[in-house]
Amino acid sequence: MESRSTAFGFLAVLTALACALVLAAVAASPAFAMETERWTAKSNQDSGNQIMGGTPTRVTWQGQSAEDESVATVSLALPEGTVVDAANVAVTVLDGLERLDFASAVTTDGAQVNVAFDEAAPAGAMIMIECNECVLPPSGGQFPVAGTYTVEGGAAQDIPDGGKTIDVVGTSAAEQMSKWLAAQPAVQAWNSVKFLHLFLDPTIAITSVPAVFQGWILAILMVIISFPLAIPLGLMWSFMRMAKNRVLCAIASCYINIIRGTPLFLQIYIAYFGLPQMGVNISGFWMGIIVLFLNSSAYLAEIFRAGIQSIPKGQFEASRSLGMSGAQTMIHVIIPQTVRRVIPTMTSEFILMYKDTSLLAAVGVYEIISNAKIITAATGNMTPYIVGALFYLVVTIPATRAINHMEKKLADGGRKRKKARAQAEAAGVIESAPVAMRAVAADGDADMTLSMRLSESFAVSPEGAAYGAEKKALRHKARRDSKDGKGDPRE
């Protein structure tokens, strides 16, 4: 067994050696055949020297045929997906420096360009094929030379690539869309107005959207992570600020005053340039979150404090007089009322925080403005900033509307008694309910509150005069409200 396997191994080594020799011979042979001298494309970028996919350019191939080969046809395989028109292909044959007048027929088959010379080019001639208006694949990539040639009467041989490639930069759908737009007469007319071109150029707007969108996602993420974290911290500061303990109060006051008394911009600079020198290395994204979180907590603290202190003193007193502890009073009486009052203010703080992410542009966080700035720097056009503005507004306008809605709802008196309404509807009519109440139960939600008040005045003034009583009740309520506003009158 052992000897046989040794023999087999020996055989395998021999075979491998033979193969290697054959391969070497094959590899060496093109030295005598066609050589690719040039394989390039012309840069078609607005600024810079890259070759953009999906955009017309000129691709040039130049090959040196061997001294003993007279080339009859050349077939170039352009990158898969390339669009090329035979009419735009120019073929030149050079002998030394002399341009030879050689007729040729050019055909295309997809991305393949076929050149057939009417009569074979002289041996050792230089052949150049230029594909004008050639659109390389939009996805981009690195493309080596590929193709074949035939010597007169001979078989097809591969064109050696000579290690040359064309590097194509991919273009996005937006960039292609932009190119298309730029070609439209309407867009050209629009852009002929200086103002419209400078601030509202559709071709630039379209290319800005993807970049600015990325910045928008980043900004939203930062706010969404840091804002919820800032709420409990803010609540903690507000409690410390209101604490009887002087040390706690002083710490919270210091923190709140320093954060609120200095610009966020300064705080960002200190964090971004100071902390790394202290050996703290966090990514710009997380650093931004930390700064926003710490900053916002101070503002929220004051919002919460104002909210808690706006609750009438009578609420504390009523709660304490029932035997509830200070903590129970806070949790069950004060905080629930505070939440409703501070939600609009908290939402505006959220809006402020979201807008403040723009300051992080100064320290290299790629949020909305940074991304817009890159495009503006390249094009000298203001449109990317306008696109950025739109991305801010997409969040801030709905949020503002939500605040208005909430404030209106609060002014209307907040929670209504859904249960009772459901019961009234389920039971049809409440037996003991006054006339107006029955009407409500039948009518549904409409004018619920007013009817409630009417029903009540029926109840309290059996003599009639329902409307008079209603008016009085409302007047009285207004008077009481204004009294409450002045605080608890101590006699």
Place this chain on the structure above:
Amino acid sequence: MNKVSEKVDEISAQMAATSVKVSSARPAPQLDENVIVSIQSLQKSFGDTEVLRDVNIDVHRGEVVVVLGPSGSGKSTMLRCINLLEVPTGGHIYFEGKDITDKKTDINKLRTGIGMVFQSFNLFPHLSAKENVMLAQRKVLKRSKEEAEAIALEELRKVGLGDRADYMPSELSGGQQQRVAIARALAMRPHVMLFDEATSALDPELVRDVLGVMKDLAREGMTMIVVTHEMGFARDVADRVIFMDGGVVVEEGTPEAVFDHPQNERTKDFLGHIA
């Protein structure tokens, strides 16, 4: 500097504590079993303003005491001292034999025995009428939800608001709110009820309902201390009328004695103005 002032605070606090201790050992035996609230030499100042100078009142179980007096006479402050919403600056208040001014007293526990009704109702606006009545029962007395709800509905029914249990305070009239506030206090099963101008913020036609509830309560034998301007109520319901002025009790006696034969000039003057 801070340390010094802290030290001073500490010492004065200790002194206050010891003085309370010494005196609190003294009066307990002399209290009548029937005296539920005993106010002794009560003093209260707000800064330099002396509101209560020397108030002495004993309230017996089942008694309805109506406190009258002009604005600024200190009657509301006196009432608020009884459940320590205002901390007295001097004197003592005993509730069922316990000194409420003693720092060792569990004031939260004591307060459950003292119901209070405010001029401005102070219902919790985010809770329905029923939930207002249930909250402290659940959190302080640790009653089950079912029990608290049953008691809440019962108390609301007693004040004539059985069908308003699920209404929000904003949907109730002043009179109804005040009656919910009374139900809320009663649900704690207090031994004494304090009424701090409970009808002053109400329109005349709404006052009647609230006074009706208070009368029922008095008839049931509830001990009540009522600060009010309702002379009719005082005359009909009070066992005793106390007239306060300038931070002291000026005159006290049966309603007939105080209203019909006032002895003190200030009482005469006050009643003269009212009439």
